[in-house]
Amino acid sequence: MTGYVVRRLIQAVGVVVGVSVFIFCLVRLLPGDPARMMLPESASAEQVQAMRRSLGLDQPIPVQYVIFASQAVRGDLGRSLFYGAPATEVVLGHLPATLQLAGFSLSFALLVAVPVGVLSAVRRDSIWDFLAIGLALAGQSMPAFWLGLTLILVFAVLLGVLPAAGSGSLAHLILPGITLGAYLMALVTRLVRSGLLDVLNEDYVRTARAKGLGAWAVTYGHALRNVLIPLITVVGLQLGSLLGGAVITETVFAWPGVGTVLFTAINARDYPLIQASVLLLSIFFVLINLAVDLLYAYVDPRIRHA
């Protein structure tokens, strides 16, 4: 087990270094000069050059990367040009809001998807099944911005029961949470349904029924437990996406998370902040995957011993 963990940690470091190189080069390929963004349009070439010097952008890209990497290992990811504060501080400062949104979305997705998926599988080909499949299809098909705006229109504008944008209370969390969680909810519903359908035909389920266990005990006590392994894998991977993929949802709902920061940073060509956001999100993503793998090994002991 220790060897497994060490191996995975080394892989994780490799991924993070790879991401840092990739994002470092990518932001520099973006058209638009951050030095110009910080100056009035009429700024002279000398002023732009002076600004580029002060930002270190006049150095060759490999040199810039070495400077960036040497500072990054010491925990310094540069200073955000837009926020005028250390980039790490800006990202970490917005992380709680993103975690909150991701946590809510995840809870929403699981609380809806698992019972719906089970119902759909147990009542196969019934009206409930069709409704569940319809819900799953809708959840996976609707773009986040469209769903978000539709929810705003219905619940904020027409019914006036929930706030349209902003943050600060549970009520503010509901619409962006549902928007962000809809895709995961659909995915998990389908996963639970198909997994359960497979398992319900297994011999041990028939045995359980034969020995007189009730439907509830058979479904939840025996069958569903075996759907948990793929579920954990998918949910783990999707949690990473919830953290990093909330840019659109956060922008539509003016939610002050890392997604909003990333959107702002890209628009402002704030190189240090784009790098810090992507790098820190990738670290979280890698860590979550690592945790999922370890959890996976814990839940299914066969993996540990493989």
Next chain:
Amino acid sequence: MGFHPVSQDGARRMVGRRSVSRRRFLYQTVGLAAAASLLAACNQPGPTSVAEPPKPTAAPPPPTTAPAAAAKPAEAKPAEAAKPAEAKPAEAKPAAAAPTQAAPASKPADTLLNFAKPGKVRTKDPQRFYGLNEFVLHRNVFEPLVDIDQKGKLYGVLAESWTPSADGKVWTIKLRQGVKFHDGTPFDAESVKATVARAKDNDKSGFKFVFKDFEDEPVRIVDKNTVELRTKIPIAPLLNNIVVLYMVPPKAGDNRDMTYEDAVGTGPYRLTDFNIDQQYVMEANADYWQRGLPKIGKVIYRPILEQSSLVAALRAGQADLIEGISQENAATIKNDPNFKIIASELWQTDFLTVNGEGNPNLAKPGVRRAFNYGLDREVIARDILSGDGKPLASYPPRGILGYTEKAPIKTNPYNVEQAKKELAEAGLSGGLEAELKVPNGQFTKGKEIAEYVVQELGKIGIKLTLNLQEPIPALESFTAGQYEVGYGGSIAVTGDPDRYLQERIVGDLYHTKFGDEEAKNAIRQAATVVDPAKRQELYEQAAVRIWEAPPFIYLHQINWNYAARSKVKSFTWAANRIFSFVDTELA
């Protein structure tokens, strides 16, 4: 993909001596995650909901008979330019939104205005950036010496009067007395000196360019309440150039990193909360020098970047006033009695810029005139902009010094036959081809207007290929000269044409290769002559010459829509989009 069951006994053996079973572990994990999520949601510090009730604030002093009286400006010299306006900012409320309700206004301390616009304010420091989003917040917390009203007329804010010297190089400014910064520091000549000192000769300042022709000692203190602004050459629009230079207290002068975060100004509101991504909370300054103002106890400015979300916030009651609403969205609410659209006429002109360096055909004056004659600006203003614009074919726009319709200049010179004739005389009766680059989403209806331009000019043989591009690289390509025809726009922040004309015509920022030296000289001269009548004459001369070989094809002057809930009784917009809530009133 079935998963084989693991018997419970087997599982327990594998887990070994662990005291927690897998089932319990999973239950606990899921339970804890759900509980943590809900707890976190409920415990986020400091609600930022705009729907919260306003906290009671100290009420501004009761209204007195009139705003602080303005001193008469010093005697005008013969060459005086600016006709110093009587400084009565509180009275400068031209053409504000018409009140829709006669109900008496609430007491300031009880009132809350939720304002939202699609732009974030990057800093509390009023001199770090030269940007519109920053100016709107800072104008409410800080104040300039002078400002401009909707008619383009200067009025004193922290200056009571101003007088240029005979040679136009020294401007003596009498400062308003009895004004205090939010921390109690008196506003005086030292404040002006400190403000200018940190903005000038500082690479980190967004205002360095404003002071490029100032003396090494730009501010000389005459006495506690009088300063002299000293320049190397006469600068006619000097006061216009500093309408967004907001005064900071002397202690901020030491901060040369442009990270002055105290937000201590003299403005009608104190900045009590500043969260770049969420909200900027301003509470009425109880010691504001204009008695009876401001009329609102608290203003919460929230950046909402998405246009649809912005309108939804208004409709859902989360915002009382929003800025920058599109015509389509305006149409959805203008018939609703709960809302009103407040249209402002901006000093913003949209234009086509023609590069004179690459395609030789585009450098020909006849071709540019053909562009000018080939476009029906009435169609653009009336049909494409749905009335949210006015035809314009020369610079500057209506409302600021230099605007002219002197022959041969017309606001809509549309004449297809003339356009074809110009092309033929330029030896291009067979037409020409070029690319039209448009910064996508940057200008109101930019794409639609560009499509119309392509269609209309195609009729006279100018075949343009539309290239929609991200705004930042598109605009940068104009300044780099890497384009053929571009779609641009400009707003006269200072309310004076000098800056635009110096940059775009004389300085040839967009590489148009406009070479008429007489026109350029007239513009240069107009910048140094302080008599406005003389300046008008010079700008007209320049405009007529520019008309003959236009480097830019001006299209229209744009309107800018605000939308408000009917409780917003009055709101004074600004033609440069930098407004103050000082006299905004709620029903």
